[in-house]
Amino acid sequence: MAKNTGSLFLIPNTLGGGADKFASKQLVQIVHSIETFVVEEIKSARRLLRQLGVERPLEELDFHLLNEHTDKQDLTPLLEPLLAGKNIGLISEAGVPCVADPGSNMVALAHTAGIRVVPLVGPSSILLALMASGLNGQRFTFNGYVPRERSERIRKIKQLEQLALSGHTQIFMDAPYRNNQVLEDIITNCKSDTLLCIASNITCDNERINTKTITEWSARKPDLNKIPVIFILGK
Numbered sequence: 318m319a320k321n322t323g324s325l326f327l328i329p330n331t332l333g334g335g336a337d338k339f340a341s342k343q344l345v346q347i348v349h350s351i352e353t354f355v356v357e358e359i360k361s362a363r364r365l366l367r368q369l370g371v372e373r374p375l376e377e378l379d380f381h382l383l384n385e386h387t388d389k390q391d392l393t394p395l396l397e398p399l400l401a402g403k404n405i406g407l408i409s410e411a412g413v414p415c416v417a418d419p420g421s422n423m424v425a426l427a428h429t430a431g432i433r434v435v436p437l438v439g440p441s442s443i444l445l446a447l448m449a450s451g452l453n454g455q456r457f458t459f460n461g462y463v464p465r466e467r468s469e470r471i472r473k474i475k476q477l478e479q480l481a482l483s484g485h486t487q488i489f490m491d492a493p494y495r496n497n498q499v500l501e502d503i504i505t506n507c508k509s510d511t512l513l514c515i516a517s518n519i520t521c522d523n524e525r526i527n528t529k530t531i532t533e534w535s536a537r538k539p540d541l542n543k544i545p546v547i548f549i550l551g552k
Contacts, residue, residue: 322400323399323401323402323404323405323432324433324434324435325427325433326351326405327407327415327420327424327435327437328344328348328406328408328414328437329414329437329438329440330362330409330413331368331411332411332519332521332545333411333520333545334521334522336365336368338520339440340368341438344369344437345369345370348369348406349369349373351404352378353378353379353381353405353406354378354380355380355381355405355406355423356380356408357383357408357418358410359382361408361411363375365408379398383423384410387419392422392423393426395423396423396426396432399427411442411545413436416441416459417443417459440519442547443459443547446516446519446526446547446549449526450514450528450551451528452514453486456484457487457488458486459488459489460473460477460488462490463489463499465495467498470499471502474502474503475507477489478507481512481551481552482552486551488549489547489549490548491546491548493542493543493544494542494543497542499548500515500538508531509530510530511530511552512529512551513529513530513531514527514547514551515539515541516547517539517541517544517545517546518544519545
């Protein structure tokens with residue numbers, strides 16, 4: 318670790334519920350002490366800081382964007398405060414940073430520069446869905462987004478089902494406006510006794526996490542349009 322450098326704190330964001338559900342004393346203290354934040358989305362980051370009780374005018378804080386469109390060559394300047402001895406908070410748009418999130422690129426660069434990286438505990442929709450699914454949590458893979466093009470998506474779903482039936486739980490997601498299409502493709506192309514967990518609005522008041530066979534889901538399909546959903550296939 319380089320001497321006299323700051324630390325990069327990985328600050329969890331909400332999944333839609335309140336920060337009071339996971340905000341520890343340590344998290345609150347750290348957030349209140351930081352002046353510079355690298356964020357995936359400024360609006361959600363500001364909302365989190367307000368929920369964590371930051372009383373300082375947010376206009377006095379420095380916010381730098383890091384999202385899927387950020388070029389890797391633009392990351393190096395973001396390390397300058399750290400190299401000058403200041404701490405930085407990295408905040409995802411939702412959930413924990415660096416898991417299905419572009420923040421991992423900055424963390425990799427921080428390690429190269431010998432900067433201390435500190436992960437803070439918070440909600441991960443991926444792990445919370447797996448925990449509540451009843452499916453194999455010893456062997457699992459998070460596959461990110463399934464393909465947008467339908468024929469490719471169906472091919473991918475069939476591949477994931479074969480892995481799931483071998484005892485290797487498969488977790489995936491898609492853009493909220495395509496959820497119903499993804500569910501239809503799963504129901505149409507998977508075996509009747511394959512298990513599917515649908516976890517939606519995790520940590521929110523309208524959270525729903527259910528694991529059923531494909532046959533059972535086929536009999537009563539939920540409307541998943543435009544809500545955050547995690548799909549899990551297993552046996």
